[in-house]
Amino acid sequence: xxxxxxxxxxxxxxxxxxxxxxxxxxxxxxxxxxxxxxxxxxxxxxxxxxxxxxxxxxxxxxxxxxxxxxxxxxxxxxxxxxxxxxxxxxxxxxxxxxxxxxxxxxxxxxxxxxxxxxxxxxxxxxxxxxxxxxxxxxxxxxxxxxxxxxxxxxxxxxxxxxxxxxxxxxxxxxxxxxxxxxxxxxxxxxxxxxxxxxxxxxxxxxxxxxxxxxxxxxxxxxxxxxxxxxxxxxxxxxxxxxxxxxxxxxxxxxxxxxxxxxxxxxxxxxxxxxxxxxxxxxxxxxxxxxxxxxxxxxxxxxxxxxxxxxxxxxxxxxxxxxxxxxxxxxxxxxxxxxxxxxxxxxxxxxxxxxxxxxxxxxxxxxxxxxxxxxxxxxxxxxxxxxxxxxxxxxxxxxxxxx
Amino acid sequence: xxxxxxxxxxxxxxxxxxxxxxxxxxxxxxxxxxxxxxxxxxxxxxxxxxxxxxxxxxxxxxxxxxxxxxxxxxxxxxxxxxxxxxxxxxxxxxxxxxxxxxxxxxxxxxxxxxxxxxxxxxxxxxxxxxxxxxxxxxxxxxxxxxxxxxxxxxxxxxxxxxxxxxxxxxxxxxxxxxxxxxxxxxxxxxxxxxxxxxxxxxxxxxxxxxxxxxxxxxxxxxxxxxxxxxxxxxxxxxxxxxxxxxxxxxxxxxx
Numbered sequence: 001x002x003x004x005x006x007x008x009x010x011x012x013x014x015x016x017x018x019x020x021x022x023x024x025x026x027x028x029x030x031x032x033x034x035x036x037x038x039x040x041x042x043x044x045x046x047x048x049x050x051x052x053x054x055x056x057x058x059x060x061x062x063x064x065x066x067x068x069x070x071x072x073x074x075x076x077x078x079x080x081x082x083x084x085x086x087x088x089x090x091x092x093x094x095x096x097x098x099x100x101x102x103x104x105x106x107x108x109x110x111x112x113x114x115x116x117x118x119x120x121x122x123x124x125x126x127x128x129x130x131x132x133x134x135x136x137x138x139x140x141x142x143x144x145x146x147x148x149x150x151x152x153x154x155x156x157x158x159x160x161x162x163x164x165x166x167x168x169x170x171x172x173x174x175x176x177x178x179x180x181x182x183x184x185x186x187x188x189x190x191x192x193x194x195x196x197x198x199x200x201x202x203x204x205x206x207x208x209x210x211x212x213x214x215x216x217x218x219x220x221x222x223x224x225x226x227x228x229x230x231x232x233x234x235x236x237x238x239x240x241x242x243x244x245x246x247x248x249x250x251x252x253x254x255x256x257x258x259x260x261x262x263x264x265x266x267x268x269x270x271x272x273x274x275x276x277x278x279x280x281x282x283x284x285x286x287x288x289x290x291x292x293x294x295x296x297x298x299x300x301x302x303x304x305x306x307x308x309x310x311x312x313x314x315x316x317x318x319x320x321x322x323x324x325x326x327x328x329x330x331x332x333x334x335x336x337x338x339x340x341x342x343x344x345x346x347x348x349x350x351x352x353x354x355x356x357x358x359x360x361x362x363x364x365x366x367x368x369x370x371x372x373x374x375x376x377x378x379x380x381x382x383x384x385x386x387x388x389x390x391x392x393x394x395x396x397x398x399x400x401x402x
Numbered sequence: 403x404x405x406x407x408x409x410x411x412x413x414x415x416x417x418x419x420x421x422x423x424x425x426x427x428x429x430x431x432x433x434x435x436x437x438x439x440x441x442x443x444x445x446x447x448x449x450x451x452x453x454x455x456x457x458x459x460x461x462x463x464x465x466x467x468x469x470x471x472x473x474x475x476x477x478x479x480x481x482x483x484x485x486x487x488x489x490x491x492x493x494x495x496x497x498x499x500x501x502x503x504x505x506x507x508x509x510x511x512x513x514x515x516x517x518x519x520x521x522x523x524x525x526x527x528x529x530x531x532x533x534x535x536x537x538x539x540x541x542x543x544x545x546x547x548x549x550x551x552x553x554x555x556x557x558x559x560x561x562x563x564x565x566x567x568x569x570x571x572x573x574x575x576x577x578x579x580x581x582x583x584x585x586x587x588x589x590x591x592x593x594x595x596x597x598x599x600x601x602x603x604x605x606x607x608x609x610x611x612x613x614x615x616x617x618x619x620x621x622x623x624x625x626x627x628x629x630x631x632x633x634x635x636x637x638x639x640x641x642x643x644x645x646x647x648x649x650x651x652x653x654x655x656x657x
Contacts, residue, residue, distance in 0.1 A: 235538065349493070354480075355492060358477050358480075358481055359481055359503075359563065360478050360481035362478045365506070370495060370497075
């Protein structure tokens with residue numbers, strides 16, 4: 001039973017849903033759609049991440065009674081004129097913008113499988129709609145931030161017109177004792193458009209579930225970089241669909257599970273049609289008792305001939321109790337395809353440490369230097385504006401040796 | 403305190419096999435000694451044991467640098483004492499730029515001795531001497547480097563760290579003439595320093611490098627022992643007669 005108060009609704013049930021709609025209105029999503037989504041969330045199974053010797057958290061046994069939905073989830077903070085607060089678009093927005101929104105909203109989600117996206121749709125209480133019209137090429141990144149003090153369910157939609165170009169930086173800040181984030185981001189890339197999007201979960205505690213989806217049209221490109229730096233439990237799913245010839249999808253992912261963090265990342269690239277290219281680079285590290293799990297899918301569909309896909313997946317273990325499971329899956333159903341996969345998992349190479357020591361660098365400094373270097377190929381997938389920030393956050397997570 | 407890089411009675415085992423059976427060798431400050439020998443004689447083992455590689459177990463003996471015993475020290479402390487090893491197969495460190503690595507190493511062996519501008523100048527001067535593109539500084543250490551590029555980076559580090567003693571392990575192997583010349587020029591420049599000239603132990607299989615650098619002394623190692631020592635003319639003997647003849651002479655007690 002939800003406890004109703006002016007400030008929050010506790011629990012993730014239909015009473016909490018009613019409290020949310022009472023306080024904030026339906027917003028982009030009708031109460032009926034929300035209720036249907038809540039039912040789907042309850043019925044759908046979570047991703048297959050079985051608890052065992054290393055991964056300790058059972059996703060089938062997650063409890064939500066103490067999750068406190070923020071009824072004051074603020075309008076998204078951004079100074080860019082291309083970012084529209086979701087509620088505002090629907091209340092006062094211009095009809096053409098509203099038409100674009102309605103056309104694309106939830107277009108990349110899969111109601112039959114996306115459990116956590118259903119939860120976002122049910123409780124969506126903040127959001128941003130980024131629309132860059134055809135031919136507009138933006139140089140300055142579009143940035144916005146979602147701040148979770150309790151539970152937020154952010155929904156981000158990025159839509160480009162033909163030939164548009166933009167860089168989007170989406171950040172999630174975790175504050176307080178028990179933040180909870182269940183968010184969705186959809187990125188729709190029109191023909192010849194180019195979108196760079198970075199999604200950063202900043203250090204902090206809490207449970208984070210994110211569903212990230214993109215579809216890419218003819219001769220268009222999406223570059224999606226994700227940094228999962230915070231959260232006690234992170235379940236992050238990123239799918240890119242290359243739907244027309246000449247489409248290019250590039251994924252750069254990095255995570256660093258320290259303490260008792262559990263991070264599960266899944267990426268998928270679908271080459272629906274031929275003459276499409278993709279590149280996936282994921283660098284995951286774990287220290288302390290951190291646990292990681294990475295599933296990397298590449299699907300080259302039948303008739304997607306002359307596709308070119310590469311998957312680079314490296315894991316670094318910095319302590320005896322740290323563990324990362326890494327599962328690549330390449331499904332190739334077409335001909336004349338180039339598909340590359342490379343993976344490594346292990347501790348820091350002792351030869352590298354000795355080489356650095358032979359130059360006077362103490363072992364602990366060498367380990368830090370090499371561990372930070374490990375992430376670089378993923379860090380260079382991020383816009384310049386974010387790189388030093390991410391490097392500094394990673395450095396703070398490195399174990400400090402006596 | 404006795405000056406020099408002194409190896410006394412060094413016995414070293416690798417994975418239970420004794421490779422070095424008592425090595426005595428001393429390199430005076432600023433001198434160049436060559437250590438030659440057939441493959442498998444233990445030359446690289448000596449280099450790694452002197453540097454403190456964990457895979458090499460010293461069972462007896464000592465290695466002193468200007469009077470300080472190195473064998474008790476970790477590899478990084480040996481480097482800070484003034485020892486440098488140029489690797490035959492340098493490790494790649496992806497994600498760490500050459501610039502970052504050089505700065506960190508220099509700071510480790512000579513903390514705060516050069517203001518940033520002077521350090522930059524040192525690096526750029528050396529890049530030019532070694533005929534290396536400044537773009538190298540942004541590349542990841544040895545990552546995707548050709549053999550020649552790796553050796554040039556070893557020489558760049560040698561020049562930037564300016565150690566008291568440098569052990570060059572088969573630095574000439576697999577190099578084209580230009581790269582070889584670059585290596586030799588680095589060595590000569592450090593050797594010619596009016597103060598604090600670097601002493602060298604050049605480990606080589608072939609006499610080729612010694613055509614460019616005249617050593618003060620040449621030692622020949624076979625089966626884990628130094629069997630013959632002499633002046634630079636010993637290198638010519640290796641070139642003209644080969645190791646087998648020398649091995650025969652040593653075995654027969656004639657040298």
